[in-house]
Amino acid sequence: IETSVSTPSIPAGMSLEISRRKLQGAEPYWVKELHYGEYTGGVQNNTWYFISPMVSVGSSYAELDGSVVTDAKALVNNQPRPGQGRFMVSLKFSSEGAKTFRDITSVKSTYTDTDMKKRLAIVLDDRVIIAPLVQSQISDGNAVIEGLNTIEEAREVSILVGSGNLPVDLASFNKRVLSPTLGRDIINSSLWAGVAGIVIIMIYMVIFYKKMGLVADLALLYNAILLFGMISLTGSILTLPGIAGIVLTIGMTVDGNVLIFERIKEELRLGKTPENAIDSAFSKVVWTIFDANLTTILAGLVLYYFGTGTVKGFAITLIIGVIGAMFTNIVVSRTVLAGMAGSLKPHRYVEVETEGRDAR
Structure with missing residues (x-):
């Protein structure tokens, strides 16, 4: 995972990496941060993330999607870390998701805090909701996202993360077809009615x-x-x-x-x-x-x-x-x-x- 504060383009040196990851069914791409373009304290958010849906775990690749998140809640963190916000989001994964999450966190937790690879980006509708640091391997299927400054921010993150587990299939409920000829006739009839009324x-x-x-x-x-x-x-x-x-x-x-x-x-x-x-x-x-x-x-x-x-x-x-x-x-x-x-x-x-x- 990488970040950029200007409109990015795919680095020329990534062509081989992209080709290799395409074989795994996923291609790295740039996405905007959730609040991209908004102003906070007079500073505009221009953050882009360069991420891949697939995470390398040993000799294989793992993917974690929203369908395995069974619960997401906004909570108060009674013991926040120094300099961090007092709110957090609690996540619970299904049994299958817990195994995948364990494998991913086992790899992410080995990087240093300053390495972007230590972050796990959560993406919804081509926007990065949040990209928290993975502090340790998580094996029980329960995780928390710490460091949120306000309860409103925590609730927003919990709602967006929770909405990712809702499978949505579009179905046709009602369909009407109005031909151009019929539409023109209706307009003409209405206009003539108006003219007749005026006369x-x-x-x-x-x-x-x-x-x-x-x-x-x-x-x-x-x-x-x-x-x-x-x-x-x-x-x-x-x-x-x-x-x-x-x-x-x-x-x-x-x-x-x-x-x-x-x-x-x-x-x-x-x-x-x-x-x-x-x-x-x-x-x-x-x-x-x-x-x-x-x-x-x-x-x-x-x-x-x-x-x-x-x-x-x-x-x-x-x-x-x-x-x-x-x-x-x-x-x-x-x-x-x-x-x-x-x-x-x-x-x-x-x-x-x-x-x-x-x-x-």
Whole structure:
């Protein structure tokens, strides 16, 4: 076993050794330390280990894997060695593992403490969990890893070492195949449904609100362009739930305009001029629109934070669309209405109010 603090490469002089060990079914390789790249006390961990899965024992080779570890526990070391941590990990091996561990420790324990060959590296998922020194031959199948500084470190090592004895076989639980043609048809159907919804709403607004309905339609188109522009700018992927969020924001945009228009009509019936009616209507409705949209945005943020996958796509389009709807209602609609105030006919709304009273 060797170590390196820079990105290593296989030494040229190891070619014969590698070839020889390949015959034993194992090839030495470089692996990173478990906490590679992390900072401790301002110093980055850049340790690499050059190890072999096979350990030379006399004229043969021995291999010890996680399947022979039957138990791993984090414990407190009541008699730590000077300068070492007060925590340790207790390991227990199966009968077969105890024999292999005895043979390996009998060889490792003969080296000096400064020799890297005295260390036994424990590897999981191409990461060295820990590489403790082998102090003596261990024959009873029970071993301890000493010198750990914190109980959290001891628990982490025990969990990782213990997880190595869990045989995991991947099995297919559920499989779905969606052809590109079917997926394209679903997207196209959803888009056409959204377009149909926009057209129907635009026609409805023009029929019931005349010129002010045209303002609502303009605000609706502006918000749609703004929404798609933001999606394109952020590189977001448009999913089916995302399309649903866009359709929902269409209703949010029109809803704000309906509140504004109804308030304008009420102000006109009170005898105010179109300019004053528009100013008064916006001053009374703006906070209602703001509060309604803010609650929707908060709900979208919760969906984005706790949701996964397509739910986040819905939340993103909903949040962007609602913010755009609030902007178009408060800024765009007001600007356009102020510009066309002279063309509004207050007497129409007064006549409607009078007809309603006569009917009663």
